[in-house]
Amino acid sequence: MESPLSTKTVFSIGPVPITQPVVVTWGLIAFLALAAVFLTRRLSLVPSRRQAAVELVVDALANLVRDTMRVEPAPYVALLGTIFLFILTANWSSLVPGIEPPTAHIETDAALAIIVFFAVIYFGIRAGGVVAYLKTFAQPTILMVPLNVVETFTRTFSLIVRLFGNVMSGVFVIGIVLSLAGLLVPIPLMALDLLTGAVQAYIFTVLAMVFIGGAVSEARGSHQNERK
Numbered sequence: 001m002e003s004p005l006s007t008k009t010v011f012s013i014g015p016v017p018i019t020q021p022v023v024v025t026w027g028l029i030a031f032l033a034l035a036a037v038f039l040t041r042r043l044s045l046v047p048s049r050r051q052a053a054v055e056l057v058v059d060a061l062a063n064l065v066r067d068t069m070r071v072e073p074a075p076y077v078a079l080l081g082t083i084f085l086f087i088l089t090a091n092w093s094s095l096v097p098g099i100e101p102p103t104a105h106i107e108t109d110a111a112l113a114i115i116v117f118f119a120v121i122y123f124g125i126r127a128g129g130v131v132a133y134l135k136t137f138a139q140p141t142i143l144m145v146p147l148n149v150v151e152t153f154t155r156t157f158s159l160i161v162r163l164f165g166n167v168m169s170g171v172f173v174i175g176i177v178l179s180l181a182g183l184l185v186p187i188p189l190m191a192l193d194l195l196t197g198a199v200q201a202y203i204f205t206v207l208a209m210v211f212i213g214g215a216v217s218e219a220r221g222s223h224q225n226e227r228k
Contacts, residue, residue: 065080065209068210076212103167106164109167112159112163162200
């Protein structure tokens with residue numbers, strides 16, 4: 001068994017090695033883009049079954065954003081929906097023989113967490129402005145500034161560790177059982193791993209909603225206090 005932290009180089013572009021998780025990620029991006037084009041073409045006021053199914057998923061996500069963040073969901077659905085679909089598809093890509101999910105590698109999880117990190121800053125500033133957002137780090141008192149700054153980075157790190165640990169451990173356990181017990185025995189574990197992959201995609205997305213919603217709420221509150 002290879003180390004779960006190791007990656008295989010498929011090819012190189014000049015001095016830059018292109019690893020297997022990167023290639024799989026490109027494939028997933030292309031798949032999701034083509035699926036989006038296929039599912040959203042020929043939209044009409046009288047929806048077909050395909051359009052109704054897509055609208056049901058979008059409405060469910062919008063309601064989740066509204067209930068979790070307590071804001072109008074329109075500005076956030078595209079980002080959060082993309083994150084959820086990518087993580088779900090990446091986690092389930094292990095069904096394809098010879099494919100290891102990119103979320104089982106810490107580089108992919110770090111990239112996703114960094115996207116959330118900058119999304120928190122962007123939506124926080126968008127909600128109340130730069131000054132109001134920076135003032136949120138001094139709440140409830142200016143003595144909390146160092147702790148609030150550290151919290152911003154630690155929760156990003158927690159997103160990385162949570163997703164990486166759960167997905168990687170599932171892949172690693174199935175690999176061990178497969179090497180010891182043969183082909184059919186790991187099937188129940190694979191079914192459980194699919195469920196875990198869906199749950200992890202949901203948890204990551206909900207945590208992203210909580211972090212963004214917290215920044216938006218605090219920035220708006222700080223901005224309103226400034227106006228008073």
